[in-house]
Amino acid sequence: MSAPTSPKSPLQAGPSHALKGRVRVPGDKSISHRALMLGALAVGETRISGLLEGEDVLATAAAVNAMGARAERTGDGAWRVVGRGVGGLAEPEHVIDMGNAGTGVRLMMGVVAGHDMTATFTGDASLCRRPMGRVTKPLEMMGAKFTGREGGLLPMTVRGAAEPLPIEYELPVASAQVKSAVLLAGLNAPGVTTVIEPQPTRDHTENMLRWFGAEVAVQDTARGRRVSLIGRPELTARDVAVPADVSSAAFPLVAALVVPGSEVTLVDVGLNPLRAGLVTTLGEMGAAIEVLNRREEAGEPVADLRVTAHALKGVTVPAERAPSMIDEYPILAVAAALAEGETRMEGLKELRVKESDRLAAVARGLAAAGVEVEEGPDWLVVRGSGGRPPKGGCTVTVDLDHRIAMAFLVLGLVSENPVAIDDGAAMATSFPGFVAVMNGLGADIK
């Protein structure tokens, strides 16, 4: 396990004037990881623009470099990756530290599982407590072998399969990471690898595999969404324009909704329907969000979002919607704290195994800020104030969770007294420059 490296950097956010402006938040984290990995597995030179240069994605860039692909920065968010072709990566010489990146490590385990090589992965204290069994189980069925800590935890060594077997696998949890790990291993399997997902999850891997030339078929069946990949394609290098991350845009978006008088435009936001559950939910709560300039980039829908402050009302968010907004519940809970009436969020079991136990962290933080909240095993109820500022005046422990840090700083903007976080460093994993972006819009975070 990596040792804690830097001293904590506490931050606090106080009551804010109206937020105004137009911003592009950093690139999509999910798409950035995949662009580097598929670039490494393609033949030729892939050029990426708008790559998220956050710690999570930089860990993936280092990992593909350690396996013989050449990923290098050529400018602001601009990267080139010289790939080695499907099955062409080389065994890394050192342990690979994936930092805080769950997506990075789980997808890279899929990549290694489909190669005749051995690699050892580790991560920070958060990543080393997250379950890996969900990916090792199907990857073992494909012929890979894993040795990790008790309970299937990192650090973990993957012995990849020289001849990975194509499998048909039904996901026991709604997880795009598990689906993607299986498909990435299946790239080097002779035959068709199929993943069936009872609840559809983000399909960036499928979209990008097609963009690089693989054949991926998707069918809706009685058992769920059936994704099949024909193994051993020749992936050809392509240019990838990474949209702004809707999961990062969510923070200034909710801030603009709840800080009176605000008007903010978020440009180039990736609006993949399997990611856009927050926009649907906020719409049901009465939010004024205009979706402008819809277009497509690298097989992904993109748009600009214009948001004006608006009174919100509580709603029930159904469990089926959870996969399409799984990372947005912390910030939705902040919106719910300001809404009129009760917001009930269901189907949240997966929040317990994110960068931290987010269900507990959100409930604890809201309660400390004077918001009425009730936490169940897989649900959360927030009783909103109808626009009255919550008391605030608390310090939230971030526990290496970037989204907890950002959500509670946004709460501080609409609280009577400032809300502090004990450590802002984790925000660099997904949203470097969060404080500068928010302060640029008129917030006062210091």
Ligand code: S3P
């Ligand atoms: C991701 C999938 C989600 C999400 C994570 C990114 C991805 O995780 O929470 O931030 O890029 O595939 P799960 O697959 O565990 O739901």
